[in-house]
Amino acid sequence: MNPLLQAKDVNIFYGDKQAVQNVDLDVHTGTVNALIGPSGCGKTTFLRAINRMHDLTPGARVTGQILLDGEDIYAPGVDPVAMRRRVGMVFQKPNPFPTMSVFDNVVAGLKLAGMRNRDQLMAVAERSLRGAALWEEVKERLNTPATGLSGGQQQRLCIARALAVDPEILLMDEPTSALDPSSTAKIEELMTELKKVTTIIIVTHNMHQAARVSDTTSFFLVGDLVEHGPTDRLFQSPRDERTEAYVTGRFG
Ligand SMILES: Nc1ncnc2c1ncn2[C@@H]1O[C@H](COP(=O)(O)OP(=O)(O)O)[C@@H](O)[C@H]1O
Numbered sequence: 001m002n003p004l005l006q007a008k009d010v011n012i013f014y015g016d017k018q019a020v021q022n023v024d025l026d027v028h029t030g031t032v033n034a035l036i037g038p039s040g041c042g043k044t045t046f047l048r049a050i051n052r053m054h055d056l057t058p059g060a061r062v063t064g065q066i067l068l069d070g071e072d073i074y075a076p077g078v079d080p081v082a083m084r085r086r087v088g089m090v091f092q093k094p095n096p097f098p099t100m101s102v103f104d105n106v107v108a109g110l111k112l113a114g115m116r117n118r119d120q121l122m123a124v125a126e127r128s129l130r131g132a133a134l135w136e137e138v139k140e141r142l143n144t145p146a147t148g149l150s151g152g153q154q155q156r157l158c159i160a161r162a163l164a165v166d167p168e169i170l171l172m173d174e175p176t177s178a179l180d181p182s183s184t185a186k187i188e189e190l191m192t193e194l195k196k197v198t199t200i201i202i203v204t205h206n207m208h209q210a211a212r213v214s215d216t217t218s219f220f221l222v223g224d225l226v227e228h229g230p231t232d233r234l235f236q237s238p239r240d241e242r243t244e245a246y247v248t249g250r251f252g
């Protein structure tokens with residue numbers, strides 16, 4: 001099976017400073033892929049390249065190729081807005097639209113894309129909220145402000161909002177680092193369900209989380225992808241001594 005996503009010799013710069021170098025990575029449909037490594041090693045920088053978020057950062061530059069279904073997302077003529085509908089993103093801190101209701105948050109992307117039919121919007125909202133394991137908790141309060149939800153609920157709302165436009169890939173940048181342990185556990189459990197409908201790339205500085213939720217793990221160190229492989233293999237028998245030092249807790 002062809003990879004859903006392929007990074008080929010990806011280099012990322014902030015001005016003159018290089019933050020990520022020579023990364024090659026394949027990601028397959030229906031898997032959870034963790035990016036791990038110490039703070040500042042380039043995980044977020046690499047993740048943001050996958051939906052062209054660096055376009056919005058002055059001075060940032062990406063070279064190499066990132067192929068989605070075989071097509072380079074950086075090719076001339078690719079509309080980044082349309083592309084980002086295929087590559088959803090969930091951030092470290094839950095960021096629901098603060099002035100909108102729960103319902104309006106979930107369907108915001110669909111409305112932007114022109115969907116107006118109330119029944120249709122409701123059907124997608126329910127499906128997305130169920131997908132994010134939030135429906136039962138919010139079905140009676142869909143028209144109340146999103147900001148009234150707990151932090152963990154807000155993060156699942158952001159997951160629902162991303163799912164609503166049927167992304168092929170969902171990027172998650174430390175999605176549980178602002179959450180308490182029980183909200184974190186809920187989101188980790190959710191991953192196994194989510195990968196049935198989308199493909200996940202998750203940045204986490206928590207190795208145990210990577211070990212619990214992911215199928216593959218990529219270990220980054222100062223901008224290099226040091227080692228990539230099936231999660232069990234990478235944690236149990238790392239091939240690179242730097243990976244071994246990290247996963248055994250000797251640094252980081
Ligand atoms: N907007 C930016 N401008 C300049 N340097 C940045 C910017 N964002 C990140 N960096 C630098 O790039 C490197 C990688 O950062 P980052 O990708 O955020 O690491 P991680 O997510 O692994 O903690 C760090 O040295 C960081 O200081």
Ligand SMILES: [Mg+2]
Pocket residue numbers: 043044045203
């Ligand atoms: Mg980061």
